[in-house]
Amino acid sequence: MAYEVKPFEHGVLMALLSLTHALKQTPGFNEEALQRAAQFFREVPAGGCESGEARDAYEWPLEVILKDVSYIEKMLENKGN
Numbered sequence: 001m002a003y004e005v006k007p008f009e010h011g012v013l014m015a016l017l018s019l020t021h022a023l024k025q026t027p028g029f030n031e032e033a034l035q036r037a038a039q040f041f042r043e044v045p046a047g048g049c050e051s052g053e054a055r056d057a058y059e060w061p062l063e064v065i066l067k068d069v070s071y072i073e074k075m076l077e078n079k080g081n
Contacts, residue, residue, distance in 0.1 A: 016064050021072045038065040
């Protein structure tokens with residue numbers, strides 16, 4: 001069973017997506033460092049987030065950070081659909 005995201009969490013995730021998009025569009029931004037950090041935290045989850053719904057909820061914002069700019073731009077073009 002997948003974790004059900006609450007409205008506040010949706011807002012936080014969309015804010016994170018917006019910040020990620022802006023950062024990745026900034027000249028000179030080190031995207032590789034961001035990718036490495038996000039991947040590390042996916043592979044080494046925080047205590048209590050190792051499995052099940054807790055893992056799903058934990059990984060969601062990290063997946064947002066790992067999204068490619070083209071994916072984010074497509075979401076913006078399609079108004080999130």
